[in-house]
Amino acid sequence: MNPALRCLHSLSLSWRIKGEYATILPVVLRTCTVAVKDVRDVEHSVEVTAETLYEAIAAALAALQQDNWVGEIGQGFTSVAVLVQQPPVKHEIKMKDFVSWLGRQGRSPAEVVLKQKLERIWARPREEIDRKG
Numbered sequence: 001m002n003p004a005l006r007c008l009h010s011l012s013l014s015w016r017i018k019g020e021y022a023t024i025l026p027v028v029l030r031t032c033t034v035a036v037k038d039v040r041d042v043e044h045s046v047e048v049t050a051e052t053l054y055e056a057i058a059a060a061l062a063a064l065q066q067d068n069w070v071g072e073i074g075q076g077f078t079s080v081a082v083l084v085q086q087p088p089v090k091h092e093i094k095m096k097d098f099v100s101w102l103g104r105q106g107r108s109p110a111e112v113v114l115k116q117k118l119e120r121i122w123a124r125p126r127e128e129i130d131r132k133g
Helices: 003-011 053-065 095-103 109-122 126-132
Strands: 013-017 020-024 030-037 043-050 079-084 089-094
Touching (some): 030 053, 043 053, 079 095, 089 095
């Protein structure tokens, strides 16, 4: 068995329910510091907990939008820096790439569900994403 699959298999919990097997895969939540500059070139950062890189961005944007100290955040070439706390990893994504990815059709049912979740977190209607994406 592939070592990665063996590790994943050992992490999953399997049991029999009414003649079927159910598997629960662990969800890894990571604490991240997300930083972005507003259109006045003022950098703002917030700590969030998320399962994915784009979920961290959506949660941070939602939190920053609630803060009246934060100005408008550009949608184009504005960079969003994500620093994963444990283990420390930094990612930098252009807002236009995030908005574009969010506006595209999901390629799998899981990706469709993820995009719907992120749209709810960020609380932006799809029409606005499509118009700007």
